[in-house]
Amino acid sequence: MRGPVRSRAQVSRAPVPAPTMPLPMRGTRQHCSFPSRPRPRDAPNRYRPFKRTRARVQLTFISASTCARHRATVEADRRGHDPMTARFTVLASGSGGNASLLEFDGFGLLIDCGLQPRHLTARFRSVGTSWERVSAVVLTHTHTDHWKDATLAELRARRIPMYAHPQHYAYMERASSFASFRAAGLAREYGDGRPLELAPGLRCLPVRVSHDSAPTYAFRIDGYDGERPEPAWAVGYASDLGCGSPELVAAFTGVDVLALEYNHDELMERASPRPKFLVDRVLSDLGHLSNKQAAELTATIAGRSGEGFPGHLVQLHLSKDCNTPELAAVAGREALVALNPATEVVTARQDYAIVPITLARRPNAANRASARVNRPAPKRRTVQPSLPGFDDW
Numbered sequence: 001m002r003g004p005v006r007s008r009a010q011v012s013r014a015p016v017p018a019p020t021m022p023l024p025m026r027g028t029r030q031h032c033s034f035p036s037r038p039r040p041r042d043a044p045n046r047y048r049p050f051k052r053t054r055a056r057v058q059l060t061f062i063s064a065s066t067c068a069r070h071r072a073t074v075e076a077d078r079r080g081h082d083p084m085t086a087r088f089t090v091l092a093s094g095s096g097g098n099a100s101l102l103e104f105d106g107f108g109l110l111i112d113c114g115l116q117p118r119h120l121t122a123r124f125r126s127v128g129t130s131w132e133r134v135s136a137v138v139l140t141h142t143h144t145d146h147w148k149d150a151t152l153a154e155l156r157a158r159r160i161p162m163y164a165h166p167q168h169y170a171y172m173e174r175a176s177s178f179a180s181f182r183a184a185g186l187a188r189e190y191g192d193g194r195p196l197e198l199a200p201g202l203r204c205l206p207v208r209v210s211h212d213s214a215p216t217y218a219f220r221i222d223g224y225d226g227e228r229p230e231p232a233w234a235v236g237y238a239s240d241l242g243c244g245s246p247e248l249v250a251a252f253t254g255v256d257v258l259a260l261e262y263n264h265d266e267l268m269e270r271a272s273p274r275p276k277f278l279v280d281r282v283l284s285d286l287g288h289l290s291n292k293q294a295a296e297l298t299a300t301i302a303g304r305s306g307e308g309f310p311g312h313l314v315q316l317h318l319s320k321d322c323n324t325p326e327l328a329a330v331a332g333r334e335a336l337v338a339l340n341p342a343t344e345v346v347t348a349r350q351d352y353a354i355v356p357i358t359l360a361r362r363p364n365a366a367n368r369a370s371a372r373v374n375r376p377a378p379k380r381r382t383v384q385p386s387l388p389g390f391d392d393w
């Protein structure tokens with residue numbers, strides 16, 4: 001599972017077939033797809049890379065969808081799909097539970113696992129995938145909307161490893177399922193600013209962020225297709241943070257998909273009937289990003305990323321009481337209108353998955369600015385969670 005990533009020189013340079021499908025026009029529905037190839041029964045969740053072929057280039061229209069039309073789209077697109085095409089899907093986002101799936105070359109990376117197993121099963125099904133396609137989990141932090149004891153037991157049963165910070169595991173020792181999970185050798189570690197080589201061509205960089213569950217991490221995930229030394233695509237994922245930082249901006253520079261928390265509207269938060277300590281917590285640098293803060297961070301990242309980047313803004317972790325998808329979407333679009341008006345804005349929801357976003361080298365890849373730092377953020381004073389019942393608003 002943790003075999004070293006091939007060096008750039010080792011990655012196949014064999015001729016690759018030209019794309020065979022027409023590029024979707026902007027504004028048309030994205031035909032997302034990923035092959036359904038069951039694993040052998042005797043090797044559940046064992047990573048088996050597909051033969052490397054050139055990824056299709058697709059620029060896409062994305063919208064959240066809940067309905068049969070969404071499922072029909074996913075099902076229809078499972079036919080004739082290039083296995084090298086990666087896709088990113090937010091399965092659920094918000095204080096009720098968080099999970100996203102990144103699929104690449106047969107490797108499925110679950111980012112957080114904050115839903116009960118049966119709910120994750122349903123979300124997988126809704127986007128045409130399943131547990132059998134999950135190869136590993138990477139954890140942002142230990143608030144319980146990002147992991148569940150029962151889900152840890154499910155990972156143990158399916159022998160799916162998790163990558164987390166050692167302090168996360170120290171916190172998780174209270175969970176009934178953790179001892180057996182660790183005994184099975186599935187608790188793997190990452191550290192500040194140390195890239196994880198999860199699979200050939202798939203690299204994940206943890207970036208520490210400010211949040212009241214220390215430590216909390218954002219991730220930059222790069223995919224390499226072997227054609228060029230720089231990544232073919234990149235995703236920046238930051239779901240819980242009270243403020244941005246120069247390190248985060250630098251790490252997220254040039255991503256194709258910027259997945260960023262747009263938690264609350266500040267006025268709605270202040271006017272809410274929530275207890276004052278909770279409002280203060282949300283608004284603090286250790287809490288969550290407001291729409292305004294997130295928009296400023298979005299503009300800063302987009303301003304450094306090169307023309308046409310990011311291609312998608314995915315808005316995460318909206319408060320159900322103190323935000324609306326419309327307010328978040330307006331804030332996101334306004335942040336990008338002067339810098340990159342073509343960016344697709346997708347507002348992730350709690351109750352259903354977004355339509356998967358296709359990841360591949362884009363025609364304007366030469367415009368991409370590269371991430372500039374790879375060092376840990378300075379330590380901040382943080383406090384540990386939490387008051388019972390107030391895990392993560």
Ligand SMILES: [Zn+2]
Binds near residue numbers: 141143211213
């Ligand atoms: Zn949190």
Ligand SMILES: [Zn+2]
Binds near residue numbers: 143145392
């Ligand atoms: Zn959270």
